[in-house]
Amino acid sequence: MCRRGPIIRDASGADKGRVPAAGEQTCYHRQRHPLHFHRFVHSPLIVEIEGLCKTYPGAERRAVDEVDLRIARGRIFGLLGPNGAGKTTLLSMLCGLLRPSGGRMRIDGVETAATTAAMRRRIGLVPQDLALHPSLTAHENLEYFGGVQGLGGGALAKRVAECLAIAGLEGLANRRVETYSGGLKRRLNLVIALIHEPDLLVLDEPTVGIDPQSRRFIHEQLRRLNAAGMTIIYTSHYMEEVEALCDELAIIDHGRIIAQGTVTEVLNRLASSLIQLRLAGGLSAALESELRALPGVTDLQADGHAVRIESDDPLLTLSRVLECVRGRGERVTSASLGAVNLEQVYIALTGASLRDGS
Amino acid sequence: MRPALIALVTSVRKETRIILRDREAFLLLFLMPFVFVLVMSLALQGSFREHSQGARAKLLVINHDDGAIGEKLAEQFRSARHFTTEIRTEQVAPEELEAEVRLGHYKFAIIIPPKTTEQAVKRVAQQLDATVAQVTQQPIAIGLLADPAVHADQRALMMTTLNRALQEVETGILLKQVGEAGKRLVRARQLFPEIPAVRAPDALHTFAEVKDPPYDVTTGLRPPTSVQQGAPSWIVLGMFLLVIPLSVTFIRERQLGTLQRLHSLGVSPWVVMAGKIIPYLVINQIQFGLILLEGMYVLPWLGGDALTLGHTPGALIVVSLATSATAIGFAFLIAVMARTTEQAHVFAPASILILAAIGGVMVPKFVMPVIMQQIAAVSPLSWALEALLDVLVRAGGLREAAPEIGGLLLFAGCCFAVVIVRFRRYFRA
CATH class of the missing domain: 3.40.50.300 (P-loop containing nucleotide triphosphate hydrolases)
Structure with a gap:
C-alpha cells in the first residue's frame, strides 16, 4: 500500500520511469506540492x-x-x-x-x-x-x-x-x-x-x-x-x-x-578475519616487515602497542604471528580474534592514518 | 494563490524581514545618505571650492565679428589654461546653442555679436571726440551662457576672465586711438595753436559688463543652488550603498548553506533572485523619495536652499529605477564573484567609493584633469549622476537623460547576464 495520500489513476501520464518489476506497484500520487502530478514506481528499493x-x-x-x-x-x-x-x-x-x-x-x-x-x-x-x-x-x-x-x-x-x-x-x-x-x-x-x-x-x-x-x-x-x-x-x-x-x-x-x-x-565480516594483538614493547620496524611477509596476512595496522592484522585464514595466521613475535624476543600481552565494535572495523578498513580531507 | 506566487511572496517577505532586522544595513541604507545630503548641502552652500590645476572647462566661442576684437578675444580664451576652447564663426540658432550648453556639451558659450570691432572703435572714437556732443553708440553686449550644472565659483571665474579680457581689448582700442589722435593734434596745433585738447572720458564702457548667465534663457530661471547641484551626487552614492548589504547577505546565505538547501528542495533560482531584487528595489525607491523630500522640506527648515524637482518629475522615476537596477546588478555581480563575506565587505565599499570618485560624485568632473574626465565616462555612477543632473538641474526630461539611462540599463543587463550564468551553473551543478 502507498503511504502517501489519495491515489489518482492517470493513464495519460508520461512514462519517465522504468517498467515495474514483479512485486512492484505503479502509483500515481498527487504530490504534496500542488504544482505537480508526478508519476513514480513504488519500488521496494x-x-x-x-x-x-x-x-x-x-x-x-x-x-x-x-x-x-x-x-x-x-x-x-x-x-x-x-x-x-x-x-x-x-x-x-x-x-x-x-x-x-x-x-x-x-x-x-x-x-x-x-x-x-x-x-x-x-x-x-x-x-x-x-x-x-x-x-x-x-x-x-x-x-x-x-x-x-x-x-x-x-x-x-x-x-x-x-x-x-x-x-x-x-x-x-x-x-x-x-x-x-x-x-x-x-x-x-x-x-x-x-x-x-x-x-x-x-x-x-x-x-x-x-x-x-x-x-x-x-x-x-x-x-x-x-x-x-x-x-x-x-x-x-x-x-x-x-x-x-x-x-x-x-x-x-x-x-x-x-x-x-x-x-x-x-561486523561479522571482519570479525572472522581480524587478529588483534598487544605487544609489551610495541612494534619495531623489523618485526612489522616480518609480520607483513607472513603467508595469510592481507593487511597490518599498528597504533602504539596495539596491532591489527587482517587475514584470509585468521587461526593459522595467529599461530604464525605468535611464533614470529616470540622468535623476535617480543612479549604478547593479549591476543584476540574478531572485531569488537564498528569503530574497529572502520579503522581496519580505512586505516589509522590521518586524512586531510582533500 | 498560485504556488509560484506563494514562493515569490515568501521569498520577498523573508528578505524584507532580514533587511529590517539588520540594524547596520538599515543605518547604511537610510541614515547615511540622509545625513550625507544634509551635511554636504549645508556645508557647501555658497562656498567656493579649490580648483585643481589641471581642470579645464569646455568653452564654445561663437565669433560673429569680422574684425580684430573677435579674433583677439577668441585667441585669449584659446590660450587660457582653464578652458578647452572651440571657436565657431558660422551662424548658430540661439535655441540650438542654448540646448547644447544646457545639456552640458559645453560648460560655457561666449557669443561675440557681428560688427563688434566696428562698433567698439566707433564708440571709443565718439567718446574721445570733443566735438561730439552725445555718444550715440551703445555699449556692446557680449553674450555668455553657462551649463546649469556648473557651480557658482566656476561661473564667477568665467565672468572675471571675460570681463578682464574685454577691458584689455577696450584699453587697446583706447591707446591706439589716443595715440593716433595725439599725432593728429600735434600736427594740427602747428597750424592752428588755438585747437582745444582731447576730451578725457571718465569711463569708456565700450562693452556692457558680463553678468552671471541666466540658468535658462527662455524661462529666465535663477541659477541652480548648491543643494540642487549637490543633491544628485549624494542621491547616487546613497542608492549605490545598497551594494554592500545585498552582496554580503547573498554571500552569507551561500556560506550558511541556505542557498544549497533551496537548491536541494528544487526551488527555482528565479524565485531566489526575485526574492532579493524586489525588496532592494523597493528600498532603493524609498531611499530616493526620502532624499528628495529631505531636500525639499528638511533643508529649507534648517536654513538651506530647497531642492526642486525640475520640469519633468516623472523622468526622475525612470532614472531612479535604472539606477536601482544598476546598483542591484552590480551587487549581485560582486556576490557571485566574491568567495567570502570578508571579500565582499572590502570590495563592495571600495569599488563604490572608487567609481564614485572617478564618476564625479565626490568631486565635480569639471574640476578634474582632462584624463580623469575621460576616465569618468566608464563609471556607472557618473551616468546615474548625469541623468539626475539632466532632470534636476538642466531642466531636461527623459529624452535628455535617455543616453545615460540606456547606459545604466545596459550595464545592469551585463551584470545580470554574468550573474545568471554563474547562478545557473551553481543551481545546475
Whole structure:
C-alpha cells in the first residue's frame, strides 16, 4: 500500500520511469506540492545506484568511483567514511546538488541521470552546516522553507506546527534563531528538511558539536520518523551512533564502497578475519616487515602497542604471528580474534592514518 | 494563490524581514545618505571650492565679428589654461546653442555679436571726440551662457576672465586711438595753436559688463543652488550603498548553506533572485523619495536652499529605477564573484567609493584633469549622476537623460547576464 495520500489513476501520464518489476506497484500520487502530478514506481528499493562516478574538473582522481548502492524503503542506512572519502559528493549527487560524471541512479524506481527538481522535493536534506536564517525565528524559518516550495495557507501553518512539535521547539518558536543553543539549532536544522514531508531523509553529520541530550533527542525523533515509514540515510563520524541507529551501512573510502550490509554483517565480516594483538614493547620496524611477509596476512595496522592484522585464514595466521613475535624476543600481552565494535572495523578498513580531507 | 506566487511572496517577505532586522544595513541604507545630503548641502552652500590645476572647462566661442576684437578675444580664451576652447564663426540658432550648453556639451558659450570691432572703435572714437556732443553708440553686449550644472565659483571665474579680457581689448582700442589722435593734434596745433585738447572720458564702457548667465534663457530661471547641484551626487552614492548589504547577505546565505538547501528542495533560482531584487528595489525607491523630500522640506527648515524637482518629475522615476537596477546588478555581480563575506565587505565599499570618485560624485568632473574626465565616462555612477543632473538641474526630461539611462540599463543587463550564468551553473551543478 502507498503511504502517501489519495491515489489518482492517470493513464495519460508520461512514462519517465522504468517498467515495474514483479512485486512492484505503479502509483500515481498527487504530490504534496500542488504544482505537480508526478508519476513514480513504488519500488521496494528507494535508492538504487549503479556505477556512479564523479570527477571534479581538474582533479586527478575520481571523488566517487563506480559506486553501487541499494537502499531499501523504510530503512535507516548509515554511510561511513573518513574525511575526503566521497560521502558528501555521493549525497550531493543523490540530492541533485551535483551532476554525476557517469553511472545510473534510480530514486524510488524512477531512473534519472541527475536528480530533477520534482525528485528533489521527495528528498529532505539535513546539511552538516546550520543552513538557517539566524535573524529569523524558528517559525519564520519553517514558514520560509515551506513557502518557497509553494506551500501556503492552512497547509503550511499545519506543517510548521507539526515540525515545531517534532523538534520540541513550540515554546521557542518566536525567538530568533541566533539566540538558540547549538542543540536547538541542530533540531531546527533537522525539521526544516521535513517541512515538505519527504520520503527520503538524508542527514549529513546531524549531531556534530551538540550535547548528549540533544543527540539522544534527535535519535529518538529519527526512530519515530523511520517507524512512520520514512527512509533515512545517515552519515556520521560517531561509530556508536551508526551502530545503534542504522539497520544497514556502507563504508566508503577513496570514492569506493569497501563494505556494505547490515551492521551485523559488516561486523561479522571482519570479525572472522581480524587478529588483534598487544605487544609489551610495541612494534619495531623489523618485526612489522616480518609480520607483513607472513603467508595469510592481507593487511597490518599498528597504533602504539596495539596491532591489527587482517587475514584470509585468521587461526593459522595467529599461530604464525605468535611464533614470529616470540622468535623476535617480543612479549604478547593479549591476543584476540574478531572485531569488537564498528569503530574497529572502520579503522581496519580505512586505516589509522590521518586524512586531510582533500 | 498560485504556488509560484506563494514562493515569490515568501521569498520577498523573508528578505524584507532580514533587511529590517539588520540594524547596520538599515543605518547604511537610510541614515547615511540622509545625513550625507544634509551635511554636504549645508556645508557647501555658497562656498567656493579649490580648483585643481589641471581642470579645464569646455568653452564654445561663437565669433560673429569680422574684425580684430573677435579674433583677439577668441585667441585669449584659446590660450587660457582653464578652458578647452572651440571657436565657431558660422551662424548658430540661439535655441540650438542654448540646448547644447544646457545639456552640458559645453560648460560655457561666449557669443561675440557681428560688427563688434566696428562698433567698439566707433564708440571709443565718439567718446574721445570733443566735438561730439552725445555718444550715440551703445555699449556692446557680449553674450555668455553657462551649463546649469556648473557651480557658482566656476561661473564667477568665467565672468572675471571675460570681463578682464574685454577691458584689455577696450584699453587697446583706447591707446591706439589716443595715440593716433595725439599725432593728429600735434600736427594740427602747428597750424592752428588755438585747437582745444582731447576730451578725457571718465569711463569708456565700450562693452556692457558680463553678468552671471541666466540658468535658462527662455524661462529666465535663477541659477541652480548648491543643494540642487549637490543633491544628485549624494542621491547616487546613497542608492549605490545598497551594494554592500545585498552582496554580503547573498554571500552569507551561500556560506550558511541556505542557498544549497533551496537548491536541494528544487526551488527555482528565479524565485531566489526575485526574492532579493524586489525588496532592494523597493528600498532603493524609498531611499530616493526620502532624499528628495529631505531636500525639499528638511533643508529649507534648517536654513538651506530647497531642492526642486525640475520640469519633468516623472523622468526622475525612470532614472531612479535604472539606477536601482544598476546598483542591484552590480551587487549581485560582486556576490557571485566574491568567495567570502570578508571579500565582499572590502570590495563592495571600495569599488563604490572608487567609481564614485572617478564618476564625479565626490568631486565635480569639471574640476578634474582632462584624463580623469575621460576616465569618468566608464563609471556607472557618473551616468546615474548625469541623468539626475539632466532632470534636476538642466531642466531636461527623459529624452535628455535617455543616453545615460540606456547606459545604466545596459550595464545592469551585463551584470545580470554574468550573474545568471554563474547562478545557473551553481543551481545546475
